[in-house]
Amino acid sequence: MKIALIGAGVQGQVLCAMFVANPDVEEVRVADKRLDVAERLAGYLKSDKVSVHKVDASDVEDLLKVTKGVDVVVNAALPWLNIPIVRAALKSGANYLDLASMYETIDEQLGYSDEYRKAGLTAVMGMGVSPGLTDVLAKYAADRLDHVYEVRVRLYGEVKSKEPIAFWSPEVAWDDIACPPTVFMDGKFKTVPPFSGVEEYEFPNLVEVFPDVGSNKKTCIYHAHEEPHYMGRFFKDKGLRYADFKWAPANWEVQKEIVEMGLTSTEPIDVDGVKVVPRDVLIKLSPKTLFIEEYKKKIEEGILVDQRAYGVVDVKGEKGGKEVRHLLWFYMTLKKAHERVPGSTTTSYLTCTPAST
Incomplete structure (x- = not known):
């Protein structure tokens, strides 16, 4: 499985450690606007599975540089970035998962359900502990x-x-x-x-x-x-x-x-x-x-x-x-x-x- 992990913050770091330890995961593309944080994470984990990328998660076209060719996009960024990341995953033909939602954009995010279904893809919202x-x-x-x-x-x-x-x-x-x-x-x-x-x-x-x-x-x-x-x-x-x-x-x-x-x-x-x-x-x-x-x-x-x-x-x-x-x-x-x-x-x-x- 190939994963694009958007966000190298506190949750993204633990997620990346879990992905690296999973034998079913062959690649983790860690993307964050703070390249130094992503590089530090890669250095800490010392895994050939991990690559790092500087990305503006509010820009769909920029996101596509790391989301194309992966099986799933895991969104560990701040929730107000959900919509562009949802769109990038869909355009890439990748499944999608995030940890939390913006209350104001829940319906907008759910509005992509039919497009994901038609593409044969799955999108999961709020799959942390709570929500999740x-x-x-x-x-x-x-x-x-x-x-x-x-x-x-x-x-x-x-x-x-x-x-x-x-x-x-x-x-x-x-x-x-x-x-x-x-x-x-x-x-x-x-x-x-x-x-x-x-x-x-x-x-x-x-x-x-x-x-x-x-x-x-x-x-x-x-x-x-x-x-x-x-x-x-x-x-x-x-x-x-x-x-x-x-x-x-x-x-x-x-x-x-x-x-x-x-x-x-x-x-x-x-x-x-x-x-x-x-x-x-x-x-x-x-x-x-x-x-x-x-x-x-x-x-x-x-x-x-x-x-x-x-x-x-x-x-x-x-x-x-x-x-x-x-x-x-x-x-x-x-x-x-x-x-x-x-x-x-x-x-x-x-x-x-x-x-x-």
């Missing part, structure tokens, strides 16, 4: 029900580190935090305020998996994510009434204060005669994602002590005239992730495993 694994689990439950009425996705995570460390692009992370979440309710998509929908949700087996957390109940809040968008579109014919996504971050009240102070605003403000965009300052001051080798060093030196994640997909429906509830859950620890792919974190390992499988 969560949607696969929801589909698994839905296929075992006559009717699907409610789908709830809940994520719990915890980090123990001696210094601030980012696990995701700060641009994407802060945009998701500040964005009004979408909920599928009564057959319609509705937006709700960020940090609303506070509830004490009981995670199944959380204490069994992580005994020191003390309780299966954790405070969860609405968070902008793809799952309600996907499920509201694809489970509607099975009678879906409600779908949401909530997470349980330990520091959500701090995040709320940052947003309410206006620090995620993209509107320029005057600071002593200088025009400043608050979001630009916030992103500049936020911890940046590291190179895979740097994560490896932080883990081995005991600076990044632990990172744990637990997710559950809670599906309610009907089978044979009886109400049925399916709870499907998964978890990962930093130790297990790092053992399997050195330098991967819980976040990157969970995100990249579905996409690389």
Whole structure:
């Protein structure tokens, strides 16, 4: 299999390591606008399978230089670049996969479905952990029900580190935090305020998996994510009434204060005669994602002590005239992730495993 991997950021690096280790993969073309990062990745992995290319992922014609002749284009770039990469893959006669979506362009991206089908190609949207694994689990439950009425996705995570460390692009992370979440309710998509929908949700087996957390109940809040968008579109014919996504971050009240102070605003403000965009300052001051080798060093030196994640997909429906509830859950620890792919974190390992499988 020949792969064009667009994006050599934190997720792209772990994906590339997974592809290199896969005996069915014969070639990985790593493409990024930052040629030095792609070259550093190739040098770290030391594999003849890897070649590096400088590419402007917003330019279809430029993308075609690396997408022509591959079997699949894997998009690990920022989600606002999805559409040109989708188009380049289609023009190249390649299959397509990405990790996340822009909420505003989901329908536009789905609009290419017929063209992909006619070309005998497959395109998969949002195949990380969440979205991705969560949607696969929801589909698994839905296929075992006559009717699907409610789908709830809940994520719990915890980090123990001696210094601030980012696990995701700060641009994407802060945009998701500040964005009004979408909920599928009564057959319609509705937006709700960020940090609303506070509830004490009981995670199944959380204490069994992580005994020191003390309780299966954790405070969860609405968070902008793809799952309600996907499920509201694809489970509607099975009678879906409600779908949401909530997470349980330990520091959500701090995040709320940052947003309410206006620090995620993209509107320029005057600071002593200088025009400043608050979001630009916030992103500049936020911890940046590291190179895979740097994560490896932080883990081995005991600076990044632990990172744990637990997710559950809670599906309610009907089978044979009886109400049925399916709870499907998964978890990962930093130790297990790092053992399997050195330098991967819980976040990157969970995100990249579905996409690389």
